[in-house]
Amino acid sequence: MAFASGRLAAEHALRYLSGENANMDGYERAVDDELQPELDISRRLQELFHFAPPPYLALMRRSEKFWLFFCHLIRGELTYLDFVRMIGPLRIGLDLFADIARNRREAKVAALTPLLRSA
Numbered sequence: 001m002a003f004a005s006g007r008l009a010a011e012h013a014l015r016y017l018s019g020e021n022a023n024m025d026g027y028e029r030a031v032d033d034e035l036q037p038e039l040d041i042s043r044r045l046q047e048l049f050h051f052a053p054p055p056y057l058a059l060m061r062r063s064e065k066f067w068l069f070f071c072h073l074i075r076g077e078l079t080y081l082d083f084v085r086m087i088g089p090l091r092i093g094l095d096l097f098a099d100i101a102r103n104r105r106e107a108k109v110a111a112l113t114p115l116l117r118s119a
Contacts (some may be wrong), residue, residue: 004034008030008031012026022057041080041083048097048098051104
């Protein structure tokens with residue numbers, strides 16, 4: 001992601017510096033179009049991992065396909081969007097459980113917030 005963001009920033013900075021563009025607004029739109037979908041899926045997977053690490057790790061240990069996907073992901077050969085395409089209709093479960101995980105995390109944070117303010 002950082003490399004992709006840097007590439008987009010460089011492209012738009014060059015256009016701005018050459019006078020081709022009046023500002024860097026195109027960079028923000030490019031990030032929203034090209035990177036935000038990847039970041040959204042990544043965040044959902046992170047929510048699942050933090051909610052239930054043991055099943056996540058067991059899947060990585062027992063599923064060669066899952067393990068290889070993450071190897072390809074780390075090397076930049078596949079994207080999170082590729083993962084969503086690979087799991088097909090299981091995406092519904094990913095979204096559902098990621099929402100449940102996020103809601104539980106947010107509830108825990110909300111419960112702790114008054115304690116932090118009184119300290």
